[in-house]
């Protein structure tokens with residue numbers, strides 16, 4: 001295998017086509033898919049040297065694999081991270097990143113507006129392991145400070161949040177975490193690695209569900225954890241090898257190819273989302289619009305400091321509650337009803353009855369998830385077709 005690039009000097013769109021590429025002796029142009037569990041050693045002594053770490057070749061695909069490593073290195077170049085581990089899903093990434101660095105007696109502070117499965121990991125999985133968790137309003141910096149205890153080891157948040165697209169000040173929260181001697185882990189799925197760089201803003205670890213924009217074409221699950229080499233060596237390296245949340249080389253190959261077109265898709269999806277947000281904001285049938293790219297977003301000042309794009313997602317509330325929201329969804333023909341996001345196809349979700357149905361009504365109200373709220377993930381279709389589809393749905397709502 002030979003490496004051909006010096007990825008850090010290149011700009012993101014170039015990195016996403018070239019960074020991390022390793023070519024075999026055949027000189028293949030498209031990155032090779034190494035669908036193999038293991039690797040043969042020339043001699044018993046070569047196997048011994050590799051297990052001792054004296055030779056950095058591959059050992060077993062639960063640890064690492066050439067195709068998976070190419071995906072990790074391309075993500076590292078984009079994010080400016082020292083090392084990475086690719087996981088079987090976004091949740092495997094969140095779980096491993098949180099679990100690997102805490103022990104019984106430790107304490108975690110997290111923002112309340114969380115994906116339901118993240119909340120299960122924090123409260124149930126870590127709770128059973130003897131790790132306490134305090135949930136705070138992520139926008140309230142005083143609340144983060146007040147939640148700190150002597151045993152606080154981790155801060156965790158996602159931003160923009162799902163589904164109401166709240167934006168939390170990553171640099172300010174990182175400062176509070178570091179003053180407390182804790183590390184900040186950020187789930188950066190909604191922003192994509194192109195529109196927000198948590199590590200540059202002071203976060204210590206960033207996690208992705210690669211299932212979303214990185215695949216971007218609705219094919220496979222995947223995730224990735226990125227941090228400094230020191231953090232990965234100290235916390236994740238052994239944990240990952242022995243617990244096995246590893247990404248399949250086949251999925252790594254699909255995601256690697258997905259990265260090549262990520263900037264094109266995200267630019268088109270963001271432009272479509274912005275047009276739709278402005279259009280919906282003018283409708284008398286819409287009572288609330290939440291889009292990070294609009295000047296009327298409640299967190300506009302933070303967004304101007306930390307994001308370089310308005311997001312591919314928007315949320316809005318149709319007047320008339322659940323019944324009107326359902327009529328809106330059912331009248332859509334191009335836009336599909338599903339719970340995924342970040343796809344080339346435009347998607348709509350009614351959070352109160354799907355992704356957030358397990359929350360008590362009061363908890364939903366606290367997060368601003370009303371019965372009329374819809375989350376829209378803009379795809380790459382022709383904007384005129386999307387506008388016509390949305391107009392027909394507004395008429396039906």
Ligand SMILES: *Cc1c(COP(=O)(O)O)cnc(C)c1O
Pocket residue numbers: 089090091092094115158162187189190209210211212221222223
């Ligand atoms: C989808 C999602 C996840 C989980 O990712 P999977 O790949 O479905 O396991 C975690 N965090 C956020 C913000 C997500 O949108």
